[in-house]
Amino acid sequence: MALNRCEACERISSCSVCGRRVTGFDHIGVRASTQRREAHDLSLRSAPHGSGIWHFSRPCGHRISSPKVSPRVKYNGGPLWKDGYSWQSIYWGSYFTTANSSSWIKRIETAILNIETDQAYSGGLSEYNVGRGRIVPYTIIKKDPPTKVSDVQIKQTLAGWISQGTVSNFGSAGAYNIFLPPGVTALLSPLEASCKVFCDYHNTVNGMDGPFYTVEPYPCAKGCNHCTNDPFDTLTQGLSEEMVELKTDMDPGSGWVIGNEEICDYCDANFVCNRISTGEYVNAWYDKGKNACWRGTPTANIEPFSTGVEPGQSRIGTRV
Numbered sequence: 001m002a003l004n005r006c007e008a009c010e011r012i013s014s015c016s017v018c019g020r021r022v023t024g025f026d027h028i029g030v031r032a033s034t035q036r037r038e039a040h041d042l043s044l045r046s047a048p049h050g051s052g053i054w055h056f057s058r059p060c061g062h063r064i065s066s067p068k069v070s071p072r073v074k075y076n077g078g079p080l081w082k083d084g085y086s087w088q089s090i091y092w093g094s095y096f097t098t099a100n101s102s103s104w105i106k107r108i109e110t111a112i113l114n115i116e117t118d119q120a121y122s123g124g125l126s127e128y129n130v131g132r133g134r135i136v137p138y139t140i141i142k143k144d145p146p147t148k149v150s151d152v153q154i155k156q157t158l159a160g161w162i163s164q165g166t167v168s169n170f171g172s173a174g175a176y177n178i179f180l181p182p183g184v185t186a187l188l189s190p191l192e193a194s195c196k197v198f199c200d201y202h203n204t205v206n207g208m209d210g211p212f213y214t215v216e217p218y219p220c221a222k223g224c225n226h227c228t229n230d231p232f233d234t235l236t237q238g239l240s241e242e243m244v245e246l247k248t249d250m251d252p253g254s255g256w257v258i259g260n261e262e263i264c265d266y267c268d269a270n271f272v273c274n275r276i277s278t279g280e281y282v283n284a285w286y287d288k289g290k291n292a293c294w295r296g297t298p299t300a301n302i303e304p305f306s307t308g309v310e311p312g313q314s315r316i317g318t319r320v
């Protein structure tokens with residue numbers, strides 16, 4: 001059973017898009033793209049934009065604007081990541097069998113290990129009673145995903161891989177980072193496509209029982225990297241955020257949240273480019289002990305936030 005209702009949506013009885021009665025909501029932890037919205041695209045213009053816990057009405061599937069709740073850090077009692085839990089990467093598609101991709105995969109695997117073992121970055125999450133995991137060897141799925149793959153298809157496919165033994169079976173004691181090849185779009189609804197409205201996300205197949213996963217589309221050209229133009233940096237910014245948010249809020253909305261946001265979403269508002277000690281760009285998480293967003297070490301060669309800001313993106317750089 002996925003989380004049906006949270007504090008933000010408990011009083012909502014009808015879908016704000018179609019008016020149908022709702023029986024509950026699917027909650028998904030999403031990092032929004034900051035691409036400029038095209039004025040002619042009404043579906044996007046009227047859509048709620050920020051990173052956070054996105055709400056999809058049941059049974060109609062429409063995404064509603066995230067309801068307002070007070071922005072205080074709160075734990076809702078759901079599962080949290082423990083020491084010794086496992087990460088496995090799943091590289092989905094024949095693209096990842098090519099010689100060119102093997103160095104890309106190697107860089108990503110090194111980054112995952114560095115992110116997960118970084119004392120300050122992932123170690124600091126102990127204040128949320130979150131541990132650090134181990135990294136098990138990755139899997140390449142040679143069969144290509146559809147060019148448009150929905151989250152429902154991803155859930156079904158992941159469950160199939162686990163039952164067939166194609167990937168490890170962690171039960172609820174681990175998670176998968178699912179990497180999509182170039183040219184494949186992930187869809188949260190027919191209107192909500194990767195790179196167009198979001199960069200990446202994390203979710204669960206069966207609520208608090210997992211399996212838990214992040215979805216990392218091939219790095220978007222725009223809207224998902226506020227620090228550099230390097231696709232690898234785009235990837236690690238998104239991946240670090242989804243890993244942190246998966247660990248602190250495994251079933252989106254049931255763990256540590258700040259209103260409708262997870263702990264990195266909150267820091268998107270005063271975005272600062274940060275790197276961990278091994279040099280990878282990472283997105284900051286809210287440090288409740290310091291009442292501030294996480295900062296990398298001063299020696300980590302931090303560049304000021306200067307590129308990637310687009311007019312009208314008020315959530316970046318201005319939190320009031």
Ligand SMILES: [Zn+2]
Nearest residue numbers: 005006008009
């Ligand atoms: Zn909710």
Ligand SMILES: [Zn+2]
Nearest residue numbers: 015018060062
């Ligand atoms: Zn609806």
